[in-house]
Amino acid sequence: MSTIIHTSAAPQFPLPFSHAVRAGDFVYVAGQVGVNPQTLDPIGGIKEQTEQCIRNIEVILQEAGLTLDHIIKATTHLARVEDQAEYNEVYRRMMKEPYPTRITVFSGLGPYLIEMEVLAYAPTVRGE
Template sequence: MVKAIQTEKAPAAIGPYSQAIQAGDFLYVSGQIPINPQSGEVVDGIANQTKQVLENLKAILDEAGTDFNQVVKFTIYLSSMENFAEVNEIYGRFLTEPYPARATVEVSRLPKDVLIEMDVIAYTK
């Protein structure tokens, strides 16, 4: 069974995709960028952008009835690896052990020229 997950507590999709799709026991959350869902605006600075992305992910996970403790895989996309240490420190505040698997990559450009984007895969049972 495949089910779309949608919440107004995270930014609406800016294209033809769902915020997340639940497939069986797993939730696949689309890449989230640092848009404040109330204002629709991108927040400024890598620290604020990282926090906003994590809050957006949390809202989608909550809507699906799960949380960061059930995330099995994170992918972090950065516009510059120079932000890695700061992102890593903020990321660590949202998670507890055992930490999920993770990949972090530098990309040439992200939607709306943001500094960071993240997606996750979570277990839902």
């Protein structure tokens, strides 16, 4: 059985997807981008968009009763190869060690510099 997770605190795009789905002990968070949740406008450069993207993920996880520390895997799409160092700087600051497993790929994202989806494990935080 699965449960849909939705929060008004996260961006509300007019697209056919749920913010997250809880299936057993796992919470799958849909891809989020670095936009202002109220206006849906991209925020600043890669550092600002990365931080906002992770904040958008964080409010969805909070709706599920979880934190960023429950994330066990992240899949990130970056629009530009040259943004990887600054993305890693923000990611390192916002995610605690031990870090989740991760893949980063480069994709055409239109007006967005980053999109990230995550998988969280509800019973424990990383490292426990």
